[in-house]
Amino acid sequence: MSPLSNSSDPKPESRREAANEDRAASRRFRIRKVVDRFFQILSVLSAIVVISPLLFVFVFLLSSGSSALTWDFLTQLPKPVGETGGGMANAIVGSCILVAVATLVGTPIGVLGGICVCEYGDPRLRLFIRFIADVLNGVPSIIWGIVVYSWVVLRMKTFSGLAGGLALSFIMIPLILRTTEDVIRLVPSVYREAGLALGLRRSQVILHIMLATAARGVLTGILLAAARVAGETAPLLFTAFGNRVWAAHLQEPIAALPLQIFVYAIAPYPDWHRQAWAGALVLLALVFCMSIVVRALTRQKSP
Amino acid sequence: MSESTSNAKGAVPASAEGADPQKRSAAFQIEDLHVWYGNRAVLHGISLNIPVRQVTGIIGPSGCGKSTFLRVLNRMHEFTPGVDVQGRIRLFGEDIYESRVDPILLRRRVGMVFQKSNPFPTMSIQENVLIGLRLAGIRNRGLLEERLEEALRMSALWSEVKDRLHAPGTALSGGQQQRLCIARALAIRPEVLLMDEPCSALDPIATAQIESLIRDLGQRYSIVLVTHNLQEAGRTADFTAFFLEGRLIEFGSTKKMFTNPSQKQTEDYLTGRFS
Ligand SMILES: Nc1ncnc2c1ncn2[C@@H]1O[C@H](COP(=O)(O)OP(=O)(O)OP(=O)(O)O)[C@@H](O)[C@H]1O
Ligand SMILES: [Mg+2]
Numbered sequence: 001m002s003p004l005s006n007s008s009d010p011k012p013e014s015r016r017e018a019a020n021e022d023r024a025a026s027r028r029f030r031i032r033k034v035v036d037r038f039f040q041i042l043s044v045l046s047a048i049v050v051i052s053p054l055l056f057v058f059v060f061l062l063s064s065g066s067s068a069l070t071w072d073f074l075t076q077l078p079k080p081v082g083e084t085g086g087g088m089a090n091a092i093v094g095s096c097i098l099v100a101v102a103t104l105v106g107t108p109i110g111v112l113g114g115i116c117v118c119e120y121g122d123p124r125l126r127l128f129i130r131f132i133a134d135v136l137n138g139v140p141s142i143i144w145g146i147v148v149y150s151w152v153v154l155r156m157k158t159f160s161g162l163a164g165g166l167a168l169s170f171i172m173i174p175l176i177l178r179t180t181e182d183v184i185r186l187v188p189s190v191y192r193e194a195g196l197a198l199g200l201r202r203s204q205v206i207l208h209i210m211l212a213t214a215a216r217g218v219l220t221g222i223l224l225a226a227a228r229v230a231g232e233t234a235p236l237l238f239t240a241f242g243n244r245v246w247a248a249h250l251q252e253p254i255a256a257l258p259l260q261i262f263v264y265a266i267a268p269y270p271d272w273h274r275q276a277w278a279g280a281l282v283l284l285a286l287v288f289c290m291s292i293v294v295r296a297l298t299r300q301k302s303p
Numbered sequence: 304m305s306e307s308t309s310n311a312k313g314a315v316p317a318s319a320e321g322a323d324p325q326k327r328s329a330a331f332q333i334e335d336l337h338v339w340y341g342n343r344a345v346l347h348g349i350s351l352n353i354p355v356r357q358v359t360g361i362i363g364p365s366g367c368g369k370s371t372f373l374r375v376l377n378r379m380h381e382f383t384p385g386v387d388v389q390g391r392i393r394l395f396g397e398d399i400y401e402s403r404v405d406p407i408l409l410r411r412r413v414g415m416v417f418q419k420s421n422p423f424p425t426m427s428i429q430e431n432v433l434i435g436l437r438l439a440g441i442r443n444r445g446l447l448e449e450r451l452e453e454a455l456r457m458s459a460l461w462s463e464v465k466d467r468l469h470a471p472g473t474a475l476s477g478g479q480q481q482r483l484c485i486a487r488a489l490a491i492r493p494e495v496l497l498m499d500e501p502c503s504a505l506d507p508i509a510t511a512q513i514e515s516l517i518r519d520l521g522q523r524y525s526i527v528l529v530t531h532n533l534q535e536a537g538r539t540a541d542f543t544a545f546f547l548e549g550r551l552i553e554f555g556s557t558k559k560m561f562t563n564p565s566q567k568q569t570e571d572y573l574t575g576r577f578s
Pocket of ligand 1: 340368
């Protein structure tokens with residue numbers, strides 16, 4: 001096989017064979033190099049195909065939105081219909097409030113659910129909860145809007161920030177549940193054993209050891225889920241509803257960036273169109289910031 | 304504390320040689336212990352007394368049930384589904400499988416050290432040592448500090464870490480990590496220490512340190528040491544039990560077993576005649 005061992009062979013016949021084999025091997029090597037090159041180019045091309053829409057959207061947003069992205073836009077309320085100027089301050093703050101409410105509601109339920117799935121219960125119950133979470137993950141977001149509309153909005157007889165946050169939290173819960181489950185599963189069981197052998201109660205082991213070890217992953221999951229719902233529009237249409245002024249409390253309709261963008265984009269005024277672009281830019285920037293935090297969290301070496 | 308234990312130690316014959324372990328006061332009295340995984344029996348009727356304040360080595364080929372034996376002594380097997388235990392195990396006279404025994408409290412009396420060192424990765428050296436006490440509800444700072452130093456001194460780690468108690472436990476070397484795990488187990492002042500091949504992942508120097516530590520600890524604690532390494536058993540254990548396929552073949556003082564085993568199978572194993 002190897003040319004080295006064959007070259008020491010005294011018989012000329014086998015030497016010729018070895019030379020033939022050498023030539024065949026180098027031909028195969030050349031072909032392999034060409035194929036390798038081909039796939040290299042192919043993967044670079046597909047990377048470009050993947051990245052270019054993102055770049056395109058980003059450049060387009062910047063060029064169309066930056067002209068309207070002024071200090072006023074960030075700090076002022078919308079002007080009455082027909083007047084130019086004004087801003088989306090209430091929508092920016094409203095979106096933050098909605099995401100905060102959703103996170104406050106969704107985090108405990110999602111994290112506890114994730115813990116429950118991987119630490120407690122008999123395996124069939126676990127599989128069932130996981131299955132439900134997967135199904136919920138696939139539910140179109142507008143369904144959550146309808147559900148919350150009929151459960152909360154109709155009962156409270158008003159659109160509200162609470163209802164909007166609740167609708168968003170329904171989207172977050174299965175996402176958080178699955179990431180929590182995954183990262184807790186990644187914690188080596190030797191730590192669980194060590195904790196139990198120290199005479200810690202099961203709940204203490206889960207809280208102080210498993211969850212503490214997986215904390216960064218859980219946090220990442222929460223932030224990713226928050227970033228995901230920050231841009232949701234459909235579930236807010238008939239829950240948060242939108243508001244052209246500040247909402248005084250959570251029991252009245254509240255503005256949200258995606259809603260405001262939607263309303264402004266389909267309006268017939270060029271000034272509103274510009275503001276819609278600016279709003280989209282702000283929304284993207286918010287989500288981008290969350291992703292950066294996520295990156296920073298996951299970049300640090302995990303234990 | 305050390306005074307009272309050394310007094311108590313004086314009451315026990317210093318030399319293990321020739322003494323019959325079955326007649327000495329026992330930490331664990333194990334009678335006719337059977338263990339099944341599902342319907343597969345892995346321990347078939349083990350009867351054995353673990354002597355007080357001695358190191359008892361458990362040797363035997365891989366898969367003979369050494370770890371299983373260790374885990375039923377502090378009821379850690381209860382976290383493995385499908386394990387069945389029959390027989391009687393008494394810890395200083397008290398049946399540990401009685402319904403009124405709280406397994407949590409039992410595990411505080413019977414500490415455990417694992418094969419692979421596993422300090423909690425999110426905790427500092429100090430937090431690692433004190434976690435057992437903290438979560439058992441002890442808040443008194445003075446007491447915690449005292450126990451911290453005591454545990455680290457007993458595990459021969461104090462001089463190496465006293466200046467960096469707040470460094471992460473995982474920043475230590477492998478041998479230091481294993482001693483940290485021993486300190487963590489000692490901090491709650493157990494009566495018995497179970498060790499499952501504590502040196503098998505360590506280099507020779509770290510192994511020698513831990514072995515000498517185990518010999519020292521054997522003066523104060525009843526230690527059960529599972530090991531794959533016969534030399535290690537010879538060097539550290541006062542008594543040795545030889546397990547084979549879930550049965551106790553021979554139990555006696557280490558010196559006697561290594562020089563003059565009474566069973567043919569023990570002799571074969573010790574001389575490496577079967578693997
Ligand atoms: N969780 C489990 N489920 C089923 N069988 C198991 C389980 N754990 C161990 N066993 C079986 O029980 C027997 C004894 O295992 P144990 O781990 O006690 O052996 P050991 O003497 O500690 O071996 P080693 O020296 O390799 O650590 C083995 O045959 C093993 O396959
Ligand atoms: Mg084992």
